[in-house]
Amino acid sequence: MRLALFTDTYIPETNGVAGTLHRLSNHMNRRGIEHLLFTPMSVIDGSDSASVRAVANIPFFLYPECRIALPNRNSIHQQLQAFEPDLLHIATPFNMGLLGLKYALKHQRPHVVSYHTHFDRYLEYYRLKSMIPLYWKYIKWFHRSADATLTPSLETLNTLQSQGIQRLKLWSRGIDCDLYSPDKRRDAIRTRYNITAPLILLYVGRIAPEKDIATLTSAMQNLPEHMQSRVHWLIVGDGPLLPKMRLQCPPNVTFTGYVHGEELAAMYASSDWFVFPSCTETFGNVVLEAMASGLPVLAANAGGVKDLVAHHRSGVLFEPGNPEALIREICLWGDHLDQLQMMGLEGRKLALQRSWEHIFDGLIRDYEEAIDNRSRRSKSRIITA
Secondary structure, three states: EEEEOOOOOOOOOHHHHHHHHHHHHHHHOOOOOOEEEOOOOOOOOOHHHHEEEEEOOEEOOOOOOOOOEEHHHHHHHHHHHHHOOEEEEEEEOOOHHHHHHHHHHHOOEEEEEEEOOHHHHHHOOOOOHHHHHHHHHHHHHHHHHEEEEEOOOHHHHHHHHHHOOOOOEEEEEEHHOOOOHHOOOOHHHHHOOOOOOOOOOOOOEOHHHHHHHHHHHHHHHHHHHHHHEEEEEEEEEOOHHHHHHHOOOOOOOEEEEEEHHHHHHHHHOOOOOEEEOOOOOOOOHHHHHHHHHOEEEEEEEEEHHOOOOOEOOEEEEOOOOOOOHHHHHHHHHHHHHHHHHHHHHHHHHHOOOOOOOHHHHHHHHHHHHHHHHHHHHHHHHHHHH
C-alpha cells in the first residue's frame, strides 16, 4: 500500500489531530508502508520527517502558532503522480484537504476522510452561529465521495449520521500507558510551583472560547472559601483567552504554558483531579491521558468525552456550560477522596485497553477495505458497460 496523507495541522502544533497523525506516520514506518504526508508544518529531526512534504504557509490570525497552507497545486500533483498512491487519507477540510480531495476526484483514486473537529460547535463560541447551515452544506459535499468517513467516537459518528453522511466507520484513539502512568507522580511538581494546598486540580488544553474556558474561570472564581483554601489549580496550555484568564483567576492558580512529554506525564500523575469543561470534543485525547495517569476526571457531559468517562466509575460528568454544577461536584467529591482514587484506578484500567498499535492496525484494515471496495465497484461498472 502507498498512502498519501493531507492535513492542515501537524507537529510541532499542539493538538489532538497533529499528535495522532504524527503517531500514525511513525506506525506506517514501522509497518513498512510507504507514505507521503502533505502539511503546512515543517518537521525537524522527527522520525517521520522523511515522509513529510511541507508547503508554504502563513500564520492564522486567531492562533499564530497555527499555519494556513498555501499549497502549490502543480508541484503537489507532480509529486503524487510520481508516487502513485493507492489511497488518499484526507484529515482536514481546509486548504490541504481540499487539494487532496480534488486530486482524488480528478484521478478517481480511493480516498477516506477523517472527521476530527466539531467546527459547527466552535462557530457558536465565536458568535458565528448563522454560518452553521453553510458549514454542514460544505461538510456533506466534502465527505460525499469518500470511500469511508472515519470518526473518533460514537457520539461523532451519530452526529454525522444525523446529517446524512454515509459510509461511516469508527476510528478511535489510543494512549501510551507507559508514558502516561501513575508511576510518574512526583513531589517535585509541588515544590516547583510552590503548591501547599492538599488538592491539585489540573486542566490541560487550549485556552480558547471553544474549550468553554468561561465555565472553568467562573467555577474557579466562585468556589466556596472552605474549598478554595483546599485546592490549587494547574492550567497547562496557551491560547487567545490566556491574558484575560490570568486577570480573572484567584491567586491559587498556576499557568504553565504548553508542557510535553515526561513533564506533562508528571503533571497528570501528580495532580488529584482532572477538570475539563469543553463541550466541543469529538474525542478528548487529554481526558484519556488523564485516565491513563490514574487521575479521576471531572468533565462536561458532552461530545466524545461521554464515550470515555464512565459516570461515577472512572470519573464524574457534569451539566455542560454550568459553572454551578461544576462547583457542586468539586465540593461534593472533595470530601470523598478515597472514592476519587478508586475512579482514578478504574480510569487506568480502561486506558490500558486502548493501545495505539491496535488502533492503527485496525485503520490499516479500513484502508485496505476502502481500496478493495473501490476496485470492486470499478470492475462492476466495466462489466455492466
